[in-house]
């Protein structure tokens with residue numbers, strides 16, 4: 178393990194970079210937010226550092242990697258998005274995340290959003306769980322090639338974050354549809370499941386006259402939950418790598 182510490186201009190010791198070996202896997206951690214003026218001048222700087230810095234991030238990543246059986250070298254970066262990437266931030270949480278490749282995860286937050294501290298405190302580890310389920314799945318398949326793959330991949334992410342460490346917590350995005358809504362949206366999805374050109378932003382983030390916001394997360398979560406209810410002994414490591422079609426079929430959703 179190597180660790181480079183740079184004094185930040187606010188007197189906090191900045192943690193720029195850690196290389197940590199977990200089992201046979203090396204994880205590179207980057208915390209560039211520590212030298213970002215938007216963090217340095219945030220009135221909630223100390224709280225954010227505790228929640229988003231290495232103290233909380235590294236143990237959550239380690240737990241998720243062990244549970245998911247991830248063996249790839251991984252780069253994890255916690256950052257404040259640049260102005261042109263600010264649109265990624267979800268206003269209701271002040272956070273966002275991206276799995277940019279099977280070896281790279283970005284955890285984003287906006288220090289100026291009033292919901293950021295609360296969501297990092299209540300959901301920060303679960304956000305990591307969701308994202309790392311994508312890393313595990315990308316070992317065997319692409320996440321969003323078809324609508325079917327997108328629903329199942331995001332459904333696995335939501336399932337894992339909600340059941341993180343055996344303490345269930347309900348996400349907003351995983352339960353946006355009631356039972357009728359699930360039936361209705363599944364009927365719309367069925368003929369489009371194999372589509373390579375489905376509208377991801379409409380299915381997952383909604384738009385006027387399209388699907389309700391977070392439809393894809395809610396539908397995907399319901400599909401995966403039905404599968405796991407029928408197969409309770411399957412581990413999250415196995416679930417993350419199962420073919421999408423099997424999860425749908427064996428969860429009793431008819432295509």
Ligand SMILES: [Zn+2]
Pocket residue numbers: 307308311330331334
């Ligand atoms: Zn996701």
